[in-house]
Amino acid sequence: MKNHTFFWFILPSLVTMMLFIAMPIGSVFIQSLHIEHGAVLTEVKNCGPFGCKMEVQVDVEATSELKKAKPLGKFNGFGTYNNRNHLAVVELSQAWNDSTNWGTYFRKIYNLPFYRALAFTLTYTFVVTPLVLMLGFCIALGVNSLPKNIKGPTIFVSLLPMIVTPLIGSLILFWMIDAEGILGASLQWLLEDPNLSLKASPNLTWVMLIVYGVWHSAPFAFIIFYAGLQTVPADTIEAAMIDGASRWERTRYVVVPHLVPLIVFITLIQLMDNFRVFEPIVSFSAQANATSLSWIIFNDLAGGEGSFFGSAGATSVLTILGVAVLLIPVLFRTWRDFKGKVV
């Protein structure tokens, strides 16, 4: 295809992506270097029955004028990155000096909002992804051995957790594990602990969110693996059988190697999607016990105490860096494959 034809074909798509994906990334970075204006203070003489005093007052008019003139706020350099709510450089070194062992050090770090969110986001990403791969593979193997006429309905039900809106899906689970919901009440009865509340304990909240994550994403892995299983070459399987391979050996040495490209694909998509975990925290109202990077950005923007664009910007830039770190191996691999193809 000629270069200029290509250009006109791709232009509309490219323009929207540049305007609404590339530019915001730049704008987020600029925002992160600025901080909200403080209130403009003026000194006013306030005279009462007991004499006159000089008082400091907020000049509302001047403040709103300043905000209008410079909506971005004042330049702050990397100040926002270093403050307590983000990388917290000072607090980190202080905690290091104050702690005698790693345990107390990590506990102190965990009290800093950014590291708290990072800890949950990373745990979620790296626990959910392998579990999704394993569960998805098992379901695919199971469904693949069902008789043909019940495969369709099985796949239909299996797709539901993935298709349903994440916020809605997590709400549905949340209502069931509520202390008065069916699962929550059953657990209380099973464990004979009437005060058991999955919401109150930090550990159980993490478990709950991870269970939701696996429930939500397993169908995706299942469908991909299931489609992959249809393409496993029958000759190789038969050859392995003739060579006396057991069912387990056939799965391990023929089926799994055949599916390796799919494992890479699912891992890539899952890492990207799990790293942005957000909706379940909202519907589980889990913010007291678990926050994610996406959640703290959302809280800065729409948390009810006004919008902190500088703070949200700084967290966003750090999140994007995190995504970049996750993506580098994949991009490198794809690039190398591409080079190999061309040469």
Added chain:
Amino acid sequence: MTDLANRRPIGQKIVIWFFVLCWIIVAGFPFLWTMWGSFKVQGDFFSKADWTYALQGVRTQAETGAAFTGDGYFGAWVTKAFWHAALNTTIVVVSVVIISLSLGTLGGYALARSGKKYAFYLLMLALVFRAMPHITLVSGYLLPFFEWNLWGHLPTAIIVMVAINQPFTLWMLHSFFLNIPKDLDESAMVDGCTRFQAFRRVIVPVMWPGVITTGLFSFLLAYNDFTVTATLLSQSNQTMVPKIASFLGTTQTEGNVMFAVAAVVSATVPLFLLVMFFQRQIVSGLTAGAVKG
């Protein structure tokens, strides 16, 4: 696979059947339960005392005189004006699907036919864009949108979602167009068509299966979105998902959680129908990019 390879000992069969059955229950039961419960009163849906209340509707019978009640639905749709949110969702979803497919088919076709190095780099760029958490992008929009008075309107949310959707749409349509033989449009060009005429007259008539599949995923992205709609739309323009999220705060205190339950079930129904009618397309779409490698 041959029949011989599928023959299993009975014990293994039982284990597999049991496992699949467990999964079916885990995947499907929550929806069934919530749908059933949405026709009950709160005392039954959250029945701590005796879970069989939820089945028999003991309190529902006491409060409303029948075993099933539509009070939750009435409250959500009429009292809380959920119909307005549903209308907004319809507008947003239809627009997003149409616009992103129009842009995506052109772009995806160009990427599939280019064969140049920069097409590959554009695809890689799209992959990087696909990985960006939506909320980080939203935090870049908010301030400019406030300043230019674009915030809160449906068209703003629509165009933002179209953009966020583009990387995925491009990838998917690109792989569909790769499956359409090159000879088709090239022979049209030999016959004197320009590239665009070849696209319009030869490719457009045969591309619909791929476009429909991609459209389903655009639909899902727009329908399921919470991040963009919750932050970029004003209260009066809210779509269903942020509306449900805002129900959480208000209804819990007012004691009508059932409104939220009814709204949740209402919002799930279109998705159910979607999977029911388009299961084959969804499965083929999910696997399109993956299985080929």
